[in-house]
Amino acid sequence: MxxxxxxxxxxxxxxxxxxxxxxxxxLANSCLNKAGLKRPELKFPLRVYYCPACHLAQLKDWVDRKMLFEDYAYFTGASQPLHEHFRKYAEDVYRKFPTQTKQFILDIGSNDGILLKHFQKLGAKVLGVDPAKNVARIARRNGIETKALFFNLNVAKNIVKEYGHAGIITANNILAHTNNLHGIIAGVKKLLDEKGIFIFEVQYLGDLIKKNxxxxxxxxxxxxxxxxxxxxLLDIWGLQIFDVERVDTQGGSIRVFAGHKPLLFPVNKRVLKMQNLEEENGLHNLKTYKKFGTVPQKIKKKLLKLLIGLKKQNKKIVGYGAAAKGNTLLQYCGIGTEIIDYIADTTAFKQGKFTPGTHIPILPPEHIKKNLPDYVLILAWNYASSIMKNESWLKNKNVKFIVPIPKVTII
Ligand SMILES: [Zn+2]
Incomplete structure (x- = not known):
């Protein structure tokens, strides 16, 4: 495993x-049902390594992909802010690349079809590929043709035979989730039309480090x-990046545009500028990474001091957002039901389950109304502003919010 x-x-x-x-x-996405609480839980080391040669940060301990993704519990469509993000994404690509969007559009890791649905509305022919069978089934039910597979060179070859080459290939928050980067990019190289564009989003390490x-x-x-x-990576496969944009999803991401070499598009100045800035900001320097490695302990200390202090005053604390990141934070800090009564989450399939490792019940947000806390710890801090907006009525009830990242703050 x-x-x-x-x-x-x-x-x-x-x-x-x-x-x-x-x-x-x-595993941060493996919420448990009641029966699961009784079984011993698998735990794996979580350590990140830096490659001084190409500056990629990465895990060396790989949990079996089938275990992670075949019954994946993350539906992008369940998140409202992401809906808006992908609607704009599709419209933006449509406006910028009118020729390429006339051919078919392939989305790698298409999840429940959240992006392809918007492309489809605009009139495009679309195809999704996603390894999670449960998620692919939902996409198909929503009218998005989806193959339940891990995308790679072989899959790409079969798609070319069946559908021809793709004008646009997208892959959002996928490259970070694979140990088969070369296999995916080889597949993209094979499947992408000669004038085609490969567009992908990844969470940006520059933000991750800067914002703790x-x-x-x-x-x-x-x-x-x-x-x-x-x-x-793209250069190895004869592809070249010609533009990059900052986007604010997932705590700070980048959207990258690439095509076959030699490029048919001018390279935007932003591409070189961002690389220069990375060097200036120490992303090519081990010291920066080592310094970042001391951050978790500092945040843990501050957060525990605050929460334990509140519990001593008999304050009632609940969590908001049983996101993967929240499960990393709770487990690393050792925060369980002795501190957090329950976690409110809008995602229906998580409700009634328990957080991995810490076994905190996950309940619908309506529960907050019935059982008013003194403090709400926002675990999905990337949605902190929209959560505080949606639950603004809590302010009138004198309930306070705690945001743990980038630093422990009470609002
Ligand atoms: Zn390397």
Whole structure:
């Protein structure tokens, strides 16, 4: 179930250096049902390593992919802010690339079809590929043709035979979740039309480090990208990045645009500028990573001091958002039901379950009304502003919010 990788995923450098160690924890997306609470829970080391050769940050302890993704409990469509994000994404791509969007559009890791649905509305022919069978089934039910597979070169070859080449290939929050980067990019190279565009989003390591987002580390999240290693990876496969944009999903991400070499598009200045900025900001320097490795302990100390102090005053504390990052944070800090009564979450299939490792009940947000807390710890801090807006009535009831990242704050 656990594989120990020895070399850098992109450049095969064997000398990887550990900079972050969160100990042994349960898989962040594996919420438990009642029966699951009685069984022994599997825990795996969660450590992140830096490659000084290509600057990719990565896990070396790989949990079996089937265990992680075949019954994946993350539906992008369940998240309202993401809906809006992908609607704008589709419209933006449609406006910028009118020729390419006339051909079919393939989305790798298409989840419940959240992005493809918007492309379809605009008139595009679409196809999704996603390894999670349960999620692919839902996408198909929503009218999005979806293959329940891990995308790779072979899958790409079969798609070319059946559908021809794709004008646009998208892959959002997928590259970080794979140890088969070369397989995916080889497939993209094969499937992409000669004038086609490969567009992908990844969480941005520059933001993760700058904003202390250590809880964005979990076993599903194998690679942590700055722009530099992506340039290198695509170059190996004869692809080149011609533009990059900052987007604010997932605590700070980048949207990257690439095409076949030689490029048919001018390279935007932003591409070089971002790489230069990465070097200036220390992302090519081990010291930066080692310093980041000390962040979790500092946040843990502050957060526990605050929460334990509140419990001593008999304050009632609940969590908000049983997100993967929240499960990393709770497990690393050792926060369980002695501190948090329950976690409110709008996602229906998580409700009635328990958080991995810490076994805190997950309940619908309506529960807060019935059982008013004194404090709400926002675990899905990337949605903190929309959560506080949706639950603004709590302010009138004198309930306070605690946001743990980038630093422990009471609002
Ligand atoms: Zn490397």
């Amino acid at each position: 656990l594989k120990k990788n020895k070399k850098c995923i992109i450049c095969s450098n064997p000398r990887l250096i550990k900079y972050l160690d969160l100990g042994k924890i349960a 987002e250590f809880d964005n580390t979990y076993h599903e999240h194998i690679c942590y990208f700055s722009l530099f290693p992506l340039v290198k």
